[in-house]
Amino acid sequence: MTPIEEYGAGTPEVNRPLRADARRNRARVLAAAEAVFAAEGVGASTEAVARRAGVGIGTVFRHFPTKEALLEAVLVERMRALVEHARRAAEDEDAGTALFGFLEHVVEQSATKNAFADALSGAGVDVTEVVGDVRGELLGAVGALVTRARDAGALRGDVGAAEVVAVLVGASHAAMWAPDERTRATAVRVILDGLRKMP
Numbered sequence: 001m002t003p004i005e006e007y008g009a010g011t012p013e014v015n016r017p018l019r020a021d022a023r024r025n026r027a028r029v030l031a032a033a034e035a036v037f038a039a040e041g042v043g044a045s046t047e048a049v050a051r052r053a054g055v056g057i058g059t060v061f062r063h064f065p066t067k068e069a070l071l072e073a074v075l076v077e078r079m080r081a082l083v084e085h086a087r088r089a090a091e092d093e094d095a096g097t098a099l100f101g102f103l104e105h106v107v108e109q110s111a112t113k114n115a116f117a118d119a120l121s122g123a124g125v126d127v128t129e130v131v132g133d134v135r136g137e138l139l140g141a142v143g144a145l146v147t148r149a150r151d152a153g154a155l156r157g158d159v160g161a162a163e164v165v166a167v168l169v170g171a172s173h174a175a176m177w178a179p180d181e182r183t184r185a186t187a188v189r190v191i192l193d194g195l196r197k198m199p
Helices: 003-007 020-040 046-053 057-063 067-089 095-122 132-151 161-177 181-193
Strands: none
Touching: 020 046, 020 057, 020 067, 020 095, 046 057, 046 067, 067 095, 067 132, 095 132, 095 161, 095 181, 132 161, 161 181
C-alpha cells in the first residue's frame, strides 16, 4: 500500500494546474519541510513536516506521494533560491563583492544541500536528473557573476565558471570537515582567496 492509499489522500496533484488553495498548501508544506529537515536532518518524518505546516498528513502526500518526492522538491527549491540569489547579486555594483559573497553563501548552504542529495542517492534517485534544469540555470547565473568579476579585475584572468565551481565544491567539503566555526571560516576564506586577482 502506498502512503497515499494508506492515508486515503486520493490522487497526487501532479502534472495538472493547482487551485490557489492547493498552491498555498504546497508552498506551506515545502517551507515546513525546509525548516524541519534543516533543524532535524533529512531523517525527520513527514508527520513532523505536516505538523509544522499545519496541515494533515494526507495533504502532504497529495502533493508529494513519497518522502523522496518531498526531498526532491525541497532540493530543487533550494537550488532555485540560489539562482535568484545569484541574479540579485549580479545587480550589485561591486562585481567582486557580489561574486565572493555569493560563493560564501553557497558554502554555508552546502552541508544541508549535500544531505538532501545523499539521502536521495541512497534511495536510488538520480539526483543529476532531478536537478538538471535548475542546475543549468544556476550555472548560467554563476557564469554571469564570474564574467562580471573577471572584467572588473576582481577575479584571476585564467579562471572561468568551471574553475570557480570546482573551487566551490572543494571549499564546501573543507567546510564540512572543519572542527569548529573559526576553522571553517578561515579554511573557506583561504580557498576562495585563491580565485582573487593578485594586485
